[in-house]
Amino acid sequence: MSGHSQFDLLKQRRFLPYFVVQSLGAFNDNVYRQAIIGLLAYMAVGSSQMGLYANLAPAIFILPYFLFSATAGQIAEKLEKQRLIVITTTMEIAVMSLAALGFLLQSMPILLVALFGTGMQSTLFGPVKYSILPSVLKPEELTGGNGLVEMGTSLSILIGMIFGGLIFQVAGEHGPQVAAVSVILMAIAGNTVARRIPKVDAGDPSLKVDWNILRESWRIWQLTRRQLAVRNAVLGVSWFWFVGTVLTAQLPVYAETNLGGTQNLYIFALALFSVGVGIGSMSCEKLSGRTVEIGLVPMGAFGVSAFLLDLYFARPGQALAHGLSVMQFVEAAGSWRIMFDLVGIGLFTGFFVVPLFALIQSRSPKHELARVISGMNIQNAMFIVAAAVIGLALQRYLGWTIPQVFLALAIANTLVAIWIFTIVPEFFMRFLSWAMVRTLYRLKLHGIEKHVPDEGAALLVCNHVSYMDALILSACIPRPARFVMYYKIFNIPVMRWIFRTAKAIPIAGARENPEIMQRAFDAVDAALAEGELVCIFPEGALTRDGSIAPFKSGVEKILERAAARGQTVPVVPLALKNMWGSMWSKRDSRLGRMRVPRRLRAHVEVVAGEPVDGGIATAALLEDKVRTLRGADA
Known part of the structure; x- marks a missing residue:
């Protein structure tokens, strides 16, 4: 990778x-x-x-x-x-x-x-x-x-x-x-x-x-609202245009009145913001690990608010000097803080908007995507007009200064972000899981892009080493996947909210709770019928000694049910390496506590193998494939 x-x-x-x-x-x-x-x-x-x-x-x-x-x-x-x-x-x-x-x-x-x-x-x-x-x-x-x-x-x-x-x-x-x-x-x-x-x-x-412009505009706008995540991603992009319009519309006067410069200083300020957007946009792939990582969106939103807030405090009043050239401004006291804030606003704007565009493109049906984008453009235009009107009204009729407008924008951006992340918890869930995985581990991937299909249904099977396995795999797989996990892991406090929001599927053994098990198989069957990825851990529980336990027959039942519907589902074997011994595994847990990690940012590898035809796949065959991929290193 x-x-x-x-x-x-x-x-x-x-x-x-x-x-x-x-x-x-x-x-x-x-x-x-x-x-x-x-x-x-x-x-x-x-x-x-x-x-x-x-x-x-x-x-x-x-x-x-x-x-x-x-x-x-x-x-x-x-x-x-x-x-x-x-x-x-x-x-x-x-x-x-x-x-x-x-x-x-x-x-x-x-x-x-x-x-x-x-x-x-x-x-x-x-x-x-x-x-x-x-x-x-x-x-x-x-x-x-x-x-x-x-x-x-x-x-x-x-x-x-x-x-x-x-x-x-x-x-x-x-x-x-x-x-x-x-x-x-x-x-x-x-x-x-x-x-x-x-x-x-x-x-x-x-x-x-x-x-018919009016009728079709309404229909197309409605297309943006069919899926909750897409609807709010579109709203997020429109809000990006609102914030950008308010900010850039103030820069010409802000550069003259509050920074004490000329037209050239306005271009310089705009350049700082634009360079920040460019850097932030280009950083998203590295930060996301080449997936559509909407966990960056909350970080981007609150980062924009933080730098807008600091921009207000950096220069709340008018400039003491006027007619400054760019170099004179750079050399003036306090200027570097303002420059840093402008770059920071742009940087986190990139973190905010790029994953939103990628989410809209990945979650919208291809035969509707162009119309979804058009509906988004209509909404964007409305937000741009509203931004221009509100910015003008705040200054002309309420007498607000430009720094006060920036302060209000920082507060409004925070409130809007909280509202969006409250009604669509997937954004904040992805942020938490992204932050946990990227803080604790350094991931090295082998074969994910080659063997995990870009579209269509597939069943992913993987060894089960730790409580973090599902989060690690979700950070590696470019497409959203439904994870089937033992219901007691699903119900771990805090993690339960993340798993539920990610639409994980809890499962139990037939003797333990046959009702939960049946619901799980029904949910898996429905997900595969819809062309989704489903990931299961066929061992049925976390390893207790670092080795791979025999795969249970549930994987065969899933494939048989799909075949009964006339669907042959490819099975992609995956292997997690170097997770045994992490604070989230069962190694050294004799005292009933999690093991203290030796170090943060531990190296973890995820290996994908050639897909196996679902018509011939058996639990024993898939177990052998995963053992081969993992090798001797747990």
Whole structure:
């Protein structure tokens, strides 16, 4: 596992052209918007016209998300995805050609019409941007792929703003011509690269497009609410846009009033935030162990609140000096704390949003994913508008300072996070299990990605060494798995809440409690019928001496029931190594207490073997496979 890197995706055609296209699109949009501001300054328009544009531009750009998201989601579901990306990038060439005419004629009406066009093009591209990833990436690559996308988008926005802002400063009287040529060339480059993206099948080519905007917008939004975890992941992404909008909308004035700088200092502050987002996004794969680890979401949410809170205390009032350059600000007292806070907010924002995107992609049906993304975009647009209105109202009508807005945002973010994690305990459960596993162990995996199937039902069988086995395996397997465990382990205090939230299946022996045993077999059968992964420990109890006990016949009964339904389930043997002797095993427990661990971060290995056909698998055969995988090391 240590040999894998998400950057390897940038060497592969299935990902690289797509990554370049979406990065160029974000870059060009921001070049265009900043160049319009540069043109207004070049034309020496009055502050009233500048203010009119500042208020009109965001509204014009966001309006297409309300008008066309429903249609865009259906089209993205119906068409082959590479073809749709080529269509949208061709549309970008047309829109930017109109924008170029606006720059050359120095016509604000034309530029605003083109701005509406860029919003429409972004609306059409949005659903395919995220729905294509599960089709071209393996489950264990989703977190890393989304991290790359978020990093690329964040940095492209930043570099685009800088480039667009410099056009008229550097080119002077040739600014309109340079701006016109730049936006067209970037659009052509995006379209050229889009043609290198491999073809990706449509999610639902038989879908009939409903052109009724209101009716279909409601239907698509409802798709985001079918599964509780997806619904609240979508809510989390929308909240991310709310927080980001409030924060970035305040930065221009904050840089001048509270930091004592100029426009360059605003760009510097935005750069710190963007770099933080990039680092956080790129770190998610390493922290998650190449799984869709939603346990990072609570850490990200509360980290954002902590740094927002510290940003308030770092500079609660106005700056004592004004007109500072970037270097003068960096050298000023207290500036490093502010810089650290801005990077920290971005860093934990990455931890927060990347797993949410990966969860939405992994849990939504592929034939609905593009429409789910469209429904999310409608909700995102609503939250962005609400953020802009609330931020304006707090300052203009209530007289709040920008640091006070940051303080309120920190409190609101904490409350929203607590609410989401209360109604969907899976997020907090995953955080607890992630924290426990990553604190206690260093995991080394062999064969997991190769042998655990990316989709469809499978039965996983593993030796049973400690009370932590299920949590360790859940941290290693890219897909969610239902664990069957002895009911007394299931009922351990504190752990019970984690196991129940993870939808583990308690089981007992036939003599001990036949009713619990029957319910367990019924639950396993239903899970396999639904195409889920089920993991069992066929020994039936924790090992008492470190060796593997004979596998019981329950595994054969599970496979027989599946076969009776006409389903042949592959069985993947797994072996846990180096867990014997941990504080969670039964070694040295003669005094009825858990053994004190020799050291934290112990090395633990999880080995997966070739799947065994469920039609020929027996308890004895699977026991032999697991013994071979484990070897002599318990």
